[in-house]
Amino acid sequence: MISELQNLQASTGAIFEPLSTGEIIPMTFGNDPEAITATKQGVGLYDRSHWGLLKLSGEDRLRFLHNQSTNSIQTLKPGEGCDTVFVTSTARTLDLATALITEDAILLLISPNRRQHLIQWLDRYIFPMDQIQLQDITSDYAVFSLLGPDSPTILNKLGVTDLQQQPYGCHQLLEIAGSTLRITVGSGLATLGYTLMIPASDASSIWQVLTQVGAIPFGEAVWQHLRICQGRPVPDAELTEDYNPLEAGLWQTLSFDKGCYIGQETITRLNTYKGVKQQLWGIRLNAPVSPGTLIWSDEVKIGKLTSYTNTDGEHFGLGYIRTKAGGVGLKVKVGEIEAEVVDVPFLRHPPL
Known part of the structure; x- marks a missing residue:
């Protein structure tokens, strides 16, 4: 038992x-x-x-x-x-x-x-x-x-x-x-x-x-x-009613030719018209930061940190970032902490 x-x-x-x-x-x-x-x-x-x-x-x-x-x-x-x-x-x-x-x-x-x-x-x-x-x-x-x-x-x-x-x-x-x-x-x-x-x-x-x-x-x-x-991504952090599966980087879970299902119309429209306005990325941080902290680029708010860890001595997080702001290699600030956007192996992003 x-x-x-x-x-x-x-x-x-x-x-x-x-x-x-x-x-x-x-x-x-x-x-x-x-x-x-x-x-x-x-x-x-x-x-x-x-x-x-x-x-x-x-x-x-x-x-x-x-x-x-x-x-x-x-x-x-x-x-x-x-x-x-x-x-x-x-x-x-x-x-x-x-x-x-x-x-x-x-x-x-x-x-x-x-x-x-x-x-x-x-x-x-x-x-x-x-x-x-x-x-x-x-x-x-x-x-x-x-x-x-x-x-x-x-x-x-x-x-x-x-x-x-x-x-x-x-x-x-x-x-x-x-x-x-x-x-x-x-x-x-x-x-x-x-x-x-x-x-x-x-x-x-x-x-x-x-x-x-x-x-x-x-x-x-x-x-x-x-x-x-x-x-x-997990519920209550990256998976909430603020985000959809395309933004969450879960493209491997999506079928675009299966026909009708709950939420299908919205997902198809976002894919067809390249409407993914924010994406989930890895964030390499220079210091600890609490989830929920805003992400900035050139003093413009571009996203939010959703998760954070430092178990092995390195500061790392996940966060949603506005698509137009950029992706891998983008230098940002999470609150007052300098950080860089990086790729992570579990997530997929929109095809070019």
């Missing part, structure tokens, strides 16, 4: 803190610098069990999700998956999710603080004639991600070779240490890796197996550092 997992994590140095949603999660294992290095040179292990996991079943499930999010879902086959964004009718962002297609369902991995909101939001669009069942199965599973160049080696040690060289989102049910679990290509970041969905009763044994073969555990503090440095 999850409590057994937390006891195991505590025995290896995990320090727990509550989220605003109430879940108690490992914030750090007391090894943050080592763990960051592991994601670059070895393999790190992140417990994502506090993220939301939803299940869509019923004959209309593909059509339903296709019509409720930005990517092309109906073209996917069992064993495939993709990232997709839920947006409002005016294309304002709700959440970035990963959708996995199985033989009889769609699994949706969503952000921790969007679980209840998305359940209610999706339920609003299920009509009486729709053959759709929506379930919250978060508590039934643990979710772990392996991140780093040695992730394939870790799986090899456990006898898993089928997923190497497979594209992002591909997934299979496989057996490890007597447990049947789903392994998906993709770490949740631009870093090479895999995500594992494990029955909750087997969570502690799989965690122990993964650490025994060399995965370095890390907590939420390192995850937040990594996602900011790589540019993964």
Whole structure:
């Protein structure tokens, strides 16, 4: 069970803190610098069990999700998956999710603080004639991600070779240490890796197996550092009703030829008429700055900082910047702090 997992994590140095949603999660294992290095040179292990996991079943499930999010879902086959964004009718962002297609369902991995909101939001669009069942199965599973160049080696040690060289989102049910679990290509970041969905009763044994073969555990503090440095946007920071997926750099989640879906008209118009007025970028800073601080260029306000980290001794953030102001290489001030706009691997920007 999850409590057994937390006891195991505590025995290896995990320090727990509550989220605003109430879940108690490992914030750090007391090894943050080592763990960051592991994601670059070895393999790190992140417990994502506090993220939301939803299940869509019923004959209309593909059509339903296709019509409720930005990517092309109906073209996917069992064993495939993709990232997709839920947006409002005016294309304002709700959440970035990963959708996995199985033989009889769609699994949706969503952000921790969007679980209840998305359940209610999706339920609003299920009509009486729709053959759709929506379930919250978060508590039934643990979710772990392996991140780093040695992730394939870790799986090899456990006898898993089928997923190497497979594209992002591909997934299979496989057996490890007597447990049947789903392994998906993709770490949740631009870093090479895999995500594992494990029955909750087997969570502690799989965690122990993964650490025994060399995965370095890390907590939420390192995850937040990594996602900011790589540019993964999150709800309440970069994903809010102030921004749309094109501005948020999530072009890889958008299908422009899939037909109608919620927010499609606005997204198509912005793309067709090059109407993206602001874009999300990495910001290399000379000193600490609080999220929400305004960004300036030549004494003109051009944007706002949305996230900040300095875990490895360097000051770095994410921020939205007016498109006409420029992009990579632009020198700016964030408040009174000098900074430079840089590219980050998770984000895409409008094609020239």
